[in-house]
Amino acid sequence: MSNSLGRHVLAEIHGCSFDVLNDREKVEAIMVNAALETGAEVREVVFHKFSPQGISGVVVISESHLAIHTWPELGYAAFDVFTCGDRVNPWDACNYVSEKFQAGHMTAREVKRGTIEVSKEAVNL
Amino acid sequence: MSNSLGRHVLAEIHGCSFDVLNDREKVEAIMVNAALETGAEVREVVFHKFSPQGISGVVVISESHLAIHTWPELGYAAFDVFTCGDRVNPWDACNYVSEKFQAGHMTAREVKRGTIEVSKEAVNL
Numbered sequence: 001m002s003n004s005l006g007r008h009v010l011a012e013i014h015g016c017s018f019d020v021l022n023d024r025e026k027v028e029a030i031m032v033n034a035a036l037e038t039g040a041e042v043r044e045v046v047f048h049k050f051s052p053q054g055i056s057g058v059v060v061i062s063e064s065h066l067a068i069h070t071w072p073e074l075g076y077a078a079f080d081v082f083t084c085g086d087r088v089n090p091w092d093a094c095n096y097v098s099e100k101f102q103a104g105h106m107t108a109r110e111v112k113r114g115t116i117e118v119s120k121e122a123v124n125l
Numbered sequence: 126m127s128n129s130l131g132r133h134v135l136a137e138i139h140g141c142s143f144d145v146l147n148d149r150e151k152v153e154a155i156m157v158n159a160a161l162e163t164g165a166e167v168r169e170v171v172f173h174k175f176s177p178q179g180i181s182g183v184v185v186i187s188e189s190h191l192a193i194h195t196w197p198e199l200g201y202a203a204f205d206v207f208t209c210g211d212r213v214n215p216w217d218a219c220n221y222v223s224e225k226f227q228a229g230h231m232t233a234r235e236v237k238r239g240t241i242e243v244s245k246e247a248v249n250l
Contacts, residue, residue: 005196006203008135010236044171048185056190058183060173064194065183069207071130071239078131078238082194082203109236111135113203114196 005114006064006082009090013077013097015104022072024049028057030100034093035059035066040083063088068097077101082113130239131189134215136204138222140229147197149174153182155225159218160184160191165208188213193222202226207238 020026028047035042040061047057053073059066064082071077079097081090090110098106145151153172160167165186172182178198184191189207196202204222206215215235223231 043173046169046171048168060181
């Protein structure tokens with residue numbers, strides 16, 4: 001039996017709006033709001049715009065982080081969200097970002113992070 | 126056949142030094158140096174120390190990002206590094222961080238990000 005410290009969801013978001021994916025202020029606002037919508041506590045926010053296009057940015061939250069990298073020319077964004085504890089659901093952030101990017105479709109996978117082994121004996125106590 | 130825009134390595138680093146994992150300046154320096162050691166270009170750096178313990182931080186690089194979350198009391202750090210292009214090898218950053226954290230062991234997996242389908246016809250041209 002095992003338990004994990006965190007949940008890390010990696011999302012491939014396709015068919016997004018070029019104008020949203022290439023706008024630093026919009027991407028930053030969507031990412032911060034994604035954190036807040038899930039009930040996370042925002043600690044640090046950092047975003048960078050590349051030339052000629054593309055945005056990278058991260059929102060550090062008390063519960064871990066949200067990160068984004070956009071390829072406006074491909075309508076694609078690579079999003080990941082790592083959350084600790086049971087209070088915040090990383091999938092809520094995924095769905096929020098996908099909707100705000102006006103995505104055509106999203107595929108995502110969840111990876112358990114920091115799996116701590118719990119012995120059967122300990123569980124039966 | 127498919128190709129991907131990026132490589133995302135998620136590493137579980139166990140048996141680390143408490144003193145390193147709980148020192149914001151040390152963790153930040155190790156993360157920045159991990160980026161530089163792989164030949165990445167550092168764009169933004171943001172770190173946060175939690176009370177009573179634990180560090181979260183991110184280094185945004187031109188090639189995407191490196192992120193860390195530490196649990197000093199467990200000797201555990203959750204590290205991930207996302208790189209685009211062929212110039213930077215994300216595994217070099219993993220191995221560097223693991224060594225500097227004086228880790229007992231590390232397990233890691235690589236996930237391809239932004240997989241772009243290439244038709245067989247196009248490849249055969």
